[in-house]
Amino acid sequence: MTEENDNDNVADFTAYKMRSIVEHLATMGRIDLAHGMQLALDQYLLGNIDIGFKDGMPYVSEVYVEDT
Numbered sequence: 001m002t003e004e005n006d007n008d009n010v011a012d013f014t015a016y017k018m019r020s021i022v023e024h025l026a027t028m029g030r031i032d033l034a035h036g037m038q039l040a041l042d043q044y045l046l047g048n049i050d051i052g053f054k055d056g057m058p059y060v061s062e063v064y065v066e067d068t
Contacts, residue, residue, distance in 0.1 A: 014044060047064065
């Protein structure tokens with residue numbers, strides 16, 4: 001089995017973790033923060049940013065800018 005096929009079977013931890021954070025913040029009544037996290041998740045899923053985690057908290061580790 002090739003490495004590419006192996007990666008197809010791996011869940012995207014970043015998306016899963018971000019969605020969990022969004023739901024937790026919304027449950028806590030922090031709609032403003034939940035909205036911000038959702039915007040970051042959307043940009044991640046679109047491939048515009050990379051998200052890393054430090055001590056369980058997300059941060060943007062890379063921003064991709066389209067050349068014009």
